[in-house]
Amino acid sequence: MELWKQGAEAKIHKTDFYGKPCIVKERFSKSYRHPILDKSLTAQRVKSEIRAMLRCRMSGILTPTVYFVNMDSSCIYMEEMLDSVTVRDYIQSVQSSKTAVEAIETLTPLANTIGHTLGIMHKQNIVHGDLTTSNMLLQGDPSNNRLCLIDFGLSFFENLSEDKGVDLYVLERALISTHPNTEKLFNVILEAYCKSNDTGSKDVIAKLEEVRMRGRKRTMVG
Amino acid sequence: MVVAIGFEGSANKLGVGIVKDGVVLSNPRHTYITPPGQGFLPKNTAQHHREHALEVLQKALDEAKISPKDIDVVCYTKGPGMGAPLVSTAIVARTVAQLWGKPMIAVNHCIGHIEMGRLVTGAENPIVLYVSGGNTQVIAYSQRRYRIFGETIDIAVGNCLDRFARVLKLSNDPSPGYNIEQLAKKGNKFLELPYVVKGMDVSFSGLLSFIEEKAPQLLQKGEYTPEDLCFSLQETVFAMLIEITERAMAHCGSQEVLIVGGVGCNKRLQEMMETMAKERGAKLYATDERFCIDNGAMIAQAGWEMFRSGQTTPLKDTTCTQRFRTDEVDITWRS
Structure with a gap:
C-alpha cells in the first residue's frame, strides 16, 4: 500500500480492492492522548464514519462506497473517488481567477447543491459533525456539481435541531474563515437547505441563529 | 525608535x-x-x-x-x-x-x-491556540485579519479548570490552573469524561457539569483521588484542544503552531502539542508565564x-x- 495523504488523524493509503481502485483510511493512534481515551475515540469514530456513509448512500447522497472494515487496525477500505477536487481547492481557484462578483456568480450553483445535499442529510437525522470545504469533493468537471461528502468520523444520528444547527454553524465558520467574502454563498446554501429539509428546517435555522449569538465576545446591542 | x-x-x-x-x-x-x-x-x-x-x-x-x-x-x-x-x-x-x-x-x-507570542518566539505565520480563563480560540492569519477557525461554543478552557479547582478547594495562589497542573502530575488513574469536539469547535460546559457532579462521590468512595481527577480533566480537555489545533493546521496547511494565553504555560499542554507537532513535522512555539x-x-x-x-x-x-x-x-x- 502506498501512502497518499496524511490528514489530522488518519493516513490515506492507495491500493486496489479485488481490482477496484481503493483507498484505505487508517486512523492511527495519537501518542499525545491518553491510551484509554485514544482507543475509545478511534473505535467510536471508525464506527460513526461507516454508519453515516452507509446511511447517506441509502438516501442518495454520494459518498465513497465502503468495501471492507478492519476494526483491529482501525482501517476503512473504501472506493477511491477518481477525478475529484476538494470544494476548498475549487472555490480558491475560482476566487483567484475571477472578480469577486463573478466568483460568487460561478459558485452559486455549487452552493445550491451543497445546501440541497445537507438538507437531505439532516432530514435523515445524520449530523456530519465536521462540515468544511475540505470534506466535500467534486467529481468530474467541477461545474457539474457532482458533490461527494467525506470524513464522517465526528458524525452521529440525532433528531435534535440543536445538533443540526451547530452542524450548519460549523460549516458557516469554516466557509467564511477559509474563504473570505463568501457570506452570500452561505445564504444560498441555507436557502437550498430549507427547500430540501422541508419539514425541520425552520427549527434548525432558529437554532442556528441562537448558536451564532452564543459565540463568545460577539458584539451585540442590549 | x-x-x-x-x-x-x-x-x-x-x-x-x-x-x-x-x-x-x-x-x-x-x-x-x-x-x-x-x-x-x-x-x-x-x-x-x-x-x-x-x-x-x-x-x-x-x-x-x-x-x-x-x-x-x-x-x-x-x-x-x-x-x-x-x-x-x-x-x-x-x-x-x-x-x-x-x-x-x-x-x-x-x-x-x-503579537507578544510572535515577538517572543519569532514565529512567522503560525496557527495560534489562544487559551486562557476567558478565551479558547484557534486562530490563523489571512488577508489582514486574525480569523477564528475554532473556538469554544460555551465556557473557556481556563474557566473550566478554575471552576473544577473550586470544587476541590485548591488554592488560587499563584493560580488555580497551576495547582491543578501540579496535582495532575501525581495522578494516574484515568476517568473517562465527556469529550465534545464539533468540527473545529469545542464545548466544555457538559464536561464541567459531569465532573462537578461526580467528583464528590468518587472522592468519598475513594475510587479516585483529587490527583487522578485533575489528571483526567487535563488529559481530556487538552486532547480536545490539540485535536482542533491539528485539524486547523491540516486545514490551512500550516507548519507552525503557537500557544498563547494563561493556560498556555501549562507544561503538559505544551508537551502534548509538541508531540502532535513533531508527528506532523511542524514546529511548536510556546512561551513561559512571563508572557x-x-x-x-x-x-x-x-x-x-x-x-x-x-x-x-x-x-x-x-x-x-x-x-x-x-x-x-x-x-x-x-x-
Whole structure:
C-alpha cells in the first residue's frame, strides 16, 4: 500500500480492492492522548464514519462506497473517488481567477447543491459533525456539481435541531474563515437547505441563529 | 525608535509593560488572588487594580530606567474582559496620556497575546491556540485579519479548570490552573469524561457539569483521588484542544503552531502539542508565564505595531468594551 495523504488523524493509503481502485483510511493512534481515551475515540469514530456513509448512500447522497472494515487496525477500505477536487481547492481557484462578483456568480450553483445535499442529510437525522470545504469533493468537471461528502468520523444520528444547527454553524465558520467574502454563498446554501429539509428546517435555522449569538465576545446591542 | 507603554487589566492581573522596538524593558504585574473556592468578582478586582495601579506603573518606569518624556505612545486594553477592571485600568492610561501629552492606542487583548507570542518566539505565520480563563480560540492569519477557525461554543478552557479547582478547594495562589497542573502530575488513574469536539469547535460546559457532579462521590468512595481527577480533566480537555489545533493546521496547511494565553504555560499542554507537532513535522512555539499570562508588555507590543502602522485612538474613543472579538481588528501591520 502506498501512502497518499496524511490528514489530522488518519493516513490515506492507495491500493486496489479485488481490482477496484481503493483507498484505505487508517486512523492511527495519537501518542499525545491518553491510551484509554485514544482507543475509545478511534473505535467510536471508525464506527460513526461507516454508519453515516452507509446511511447517506441509502438516501442518495454520494459518498465513497465502503468495501471492507478492519476494526483491529482501525482501517476503512473504501472506493477511491477518481477525478475529484476538494470544494476548498475549487472555490480558491475560482476566487483567484475571477472578480469577486463573478466568483460568487460561478459558485452559486455549487452552493445550491451543497445546501440541497445537507438538507437531505439532516432530514435523515445524520449530523456530519465536521462540515468544511475540505470534506466535500467534486467529481468530474467541477461545474457539474457532482458533490461527494467525506470524513464522517465526528458524525452521529440525532433528531435534535440543536445538533443540526451547530452542524450548519460549523460549516458557516469554516466557509467564511477559509474563504473570505463568501457570506452570500452561505445564504444560498441555507436557502437550498430549507427547500430540501422541508419539514425541520425552520427549527434548525432558529437554532442556528441562537448558536451564532452564543459565540463568545460577539458584539451585540442590549 | 518607538517606546510604547501598555496597561493591562482585563481580568485579575494588573500589568504595566514598556516595549522599545521589540525589546521588553519592563513588565511588572500584580495579581488579585482570592481565597480557595472563590472566583474573582468584577467589583473587587477593579478595586485591586485601583489600589495597585500607581505602584505597578512606578515599578515599570523604574525597571525600564526611562522617564515619561521618553515614551511615545500609551496603550491600554479596550477589551474583551470584565467591565469594571477594564475601566479602572483605562482611566489610569487616559490620565497619564494627558499628563504626559502622549497619543493613545486602544488594543484588543487577544491581539496583544498573539503579537507578544510572535515577538517572543519569532514565529512567522503560525496557527495560534489562544487559551486562557476567558478565551479558547484557534486562530490563523489571512488577508489582514486574525480569523477564528475554532473556538469554544460555551465556557473557556481556563474557566473550566478554575471552576473544577473550586470544587476541590485548591488554592488560587499563584493560580488555580497551576495547582491543578501540579496535582495532575501525581495522578494516574484515568476517568473517562465527556469529550465534545464539533468540527473545529469545542464545548466544555457538559464536561464541567459531569465532573462537578461526580467528583464528590468518587472522592468519598475513594475510587479516585483529587490527583487522578485533575489528571483526567487535563488529559481530556487538552486532547480536545490539540485535536482542533491539528485539524486547523491540516486545514490551512500550516507548519507552525503557537500557544498563547494563561493556560498556555501549562507544561503538559505544551508537551502534548509538541508531540502532535513533531508527528506532523511542524514546529511548536510556546512561551513561559512571563508572557503567556496577561501582562502589560503584550498590550504595549500590539500597540507598538499599530502605532508604527499609523494608527492612534482619539481620546474621545478611548472607551472599553466587554465584547471585542479577535476577528474585528483590521491588522494594518501585516501583509
